[in-house]
Amino acid sequence: MSTPTTEQAADPTADPEYAANLRRATLASSVGSALEYFDFALYGLSTALIFNVLFFSQEDPAMATVAAFATYGVGFLARPFGGLFFGVLGDRLGRKWVLVITILLMGGASTAIGLLPTYEAIGIWAPVLLVTMRLLQGFGAGAEQAGATVLMAEYAPVRRRGFFSALPFIGIQAGTLLAAIVFSLITLLPEEALLSWGWRVPFLASFFLILVALFIRVRLRETPTFIELEKHDQIAEHPIREIFTRGLPGVVVGIGLRMAENGGSYMFNTLALAFFVSVVGQEADRSLLTWGVTLGSLIGIFSVPITGAISDRFGRRTVYRFGAVFMLVYAFPAWWLLSLGNYVVSIAVIGIGIGIAVNSMLGPQCAMLPELFGNRHRYLGVAMARELSAVLAGGLAGVLGAYIIAVSGGNWLLLAIYMATLALITTASTFLVPETLRRDLTRLDDAVKVSRDEVGDDVSATTVTIRTVGW
Template sequence: MTGTAPSPTAVKDDPEYAANLKRATYASSIGSALEYFDFALYGLSTALIFNVLFFPQDDPAMATVAAFATYGVGFLARPFGGLFFGRLGDRLGRKWVLVITIMLMGGASTAIGLLPTYEAIGIWAPILLVTMRLLQGFGAGAEQAGSTVLMAEYAPVRRRGFFSSLPFIGIQAGTLLAALVFSLITLLPEEALLTWGWRVPFLASFLLIIVALFIRMRLKETPTFVQLEKHEQIAEKPVKEIFTKGLPGVIVGIGLRMAENGGSYMFQALALAFFVSVVGPDTDKSLLTWGVTFGSLLGIFTVPLTGAISDRVGRRTVYRFGAVFMLLYAVPAWWLISLGSYPIAIAAVAVGIGIAVNTMLGPQCAMLPELFGNRHRYLGVAMARELSAVLAGGLAGVLGAYLIAVSDGNWVLLAIYMVVLALITTASTFLVPETLRRDLTRMDDAIKVSSSESGDDVDASTLSIRTIQW
């Protein structure tokens, strides 16, 4: 196998490459589906089940805040998982790290379905829940970064945006599946839901683990990592590299993710908690989750579409459109949800997820791997993704639930929060160079420290950290 991915024409003429590209797509997609099935399911359960079953009910509002805090704990663990497994991914290869992470992440999710409640073991219930959430986040910290890197390195150069986005259909499928399953279990009588019904989808994660393991064990290493090994260019200290030469790329990557990641979790989990605060405890929970369902269904089309468009007009243009769309959509979206109408709230959430979030996700699939050089690409993508997940997605639940509690359900504060996230991402699209069709065997980052600081030559495709070239 050559060190770089062949052209689209060559794919048809190389059966081995075509077969490996197909395996990589399946391996990445199923892993993404499992990750987002677990995370979306956990998010949906946080505001309706975990707050009741795993925390004392003296103050229901604070119980919800505490439940969202455990939701945020998973995000805190993700950077450490990304750091640990990202380092291994750049030294040992992409394949085996993805095998380990799927087992860790899926195993923790399955174990959540076996946990006793607060009524049964008291304070140990939330402690065990937090422990499983930490393990889940630790594994997830490298799972999505690995899938992203895997597909970008396998994809044909001129269609990298499209092929890199295909595994992210797994994100939509996982979110869609979680919303559908949750909608079904909430149809159960409340007593059945709170005793055994909520456990079923978590236990079902085990099936996805088996399928993902089967596919990933048959996967071959990516062409660019083979090239790295062939020329003995594997980084001895990837962690040091990523926090020195690679730091500008990580910082800009975090900025790019703020609106996409934060907006995603605000629409998925926080919108449900907010709607309950507006309508009251008699909210029909199964109806509102259809907003996430329709949004994810829409995303199955918008993610690969925007990825393909970015192959033609560039990553930055498409990404900036999505960020500006969310910026303009934030205020009307939360106002519409605050009206307390089921159809309007469902539509608002669906558009937020399906268009605002996923228009950024499409080009991001190729853009993040293109930002980093071959020696520390896995670690760079992992750090950009997971640090932003803490700052955006993790805080979205905790801070949002707190804002709802202290403001008596004031939608304006939530809208302002989303506007800030969108402004950060919009600004970040002006700080990143165009990465379209960048050679992934290159050692240098697309964004890097100026030559006087790094000792490297800065060419036309790089961005000086001091002199910004638009």
């Protein structure tokens, strides 16, 4: 690479080679995020409306729904193990090739779901196979989003890290939006066609997204910060030991930050549909209600990068805390309005919940989680914070929420209290973490172990240095 000019030093995106790599990294992360959330949103939408009918005994429909949500939760149980396994590889071998492997595993499992026989055809083996595919899907997804988050944070220019790190998460909204649109369209089919072959089509279509993502990621270059680790021979020999000793405070705080964002997301994306059906009855128009998820994803396409950019100016914690408090205040009126059984009102409630409450936290989170961890174990740290919280928040939300609906007869107040509790945990967590704005990502120490004064010094730093920490 040629020596950078004064303009390029002030704005690294002025360097054509850097700008090209940044665009490639953004595209690679976005397509993977779109595939992951297309699959997960599609699975979530199918859980309450299709899988409970096709893959479980119908002797007790309410318990069949609970069992279907349990398989949904199984995917979250697999994610921490995938994050642990691939996180170690990402910190030892690099970010690029781990992302190639995870997209193949995750997308392949999702495609295979579209080929599974139903309970009527093979009995108990139907849910067994469904759980197996869900485990594989979750295992790959456990490192996919962490890898995309780390990749973009390490590629992004320091002073615009919040904005650039949030751009791939448009893929999350695009994937969720695409899943909602596709699901809305297939539910227009006659019920017999929907339950026989229609539901399989979007799962099988995942195969084409795999090919696109794979083509882009193979051409991607390794991130600058990982190259620095290799150059200075500072790659962690025992990243698992490091993350569960020195890095544990960062993981715990990261989990707390994710409780409202992740749990709230899956409550609005999937549980709200099951709750609405419990209120209105089985005659509920399923295709109409999924437009709430579509609206939320459409809002998120704008709200995620905007809140990421705002965090570049006002700090990660300030913006994150706004989103958590908004969800706390929104929880009670939202679930009460859903209990009214009005389609238009419910679509608006779900859209605002996803598009504003959830995504006001997701925007700053894209840069904040990678900034919490040192360079030696960043991939693993982000993966553990994301995926352990996914089990505690997202996975549990479906199972516990479905159980609350079943045993309480659809009590909206209990669901509102549940969501408010998640929001309180996240609000409290924003007071436990130092401001990470513009933190030097080549540092080897974690942000949560640094005094506020020292973190403040990082905000004004304009140069990148390697700091060797004595172990």
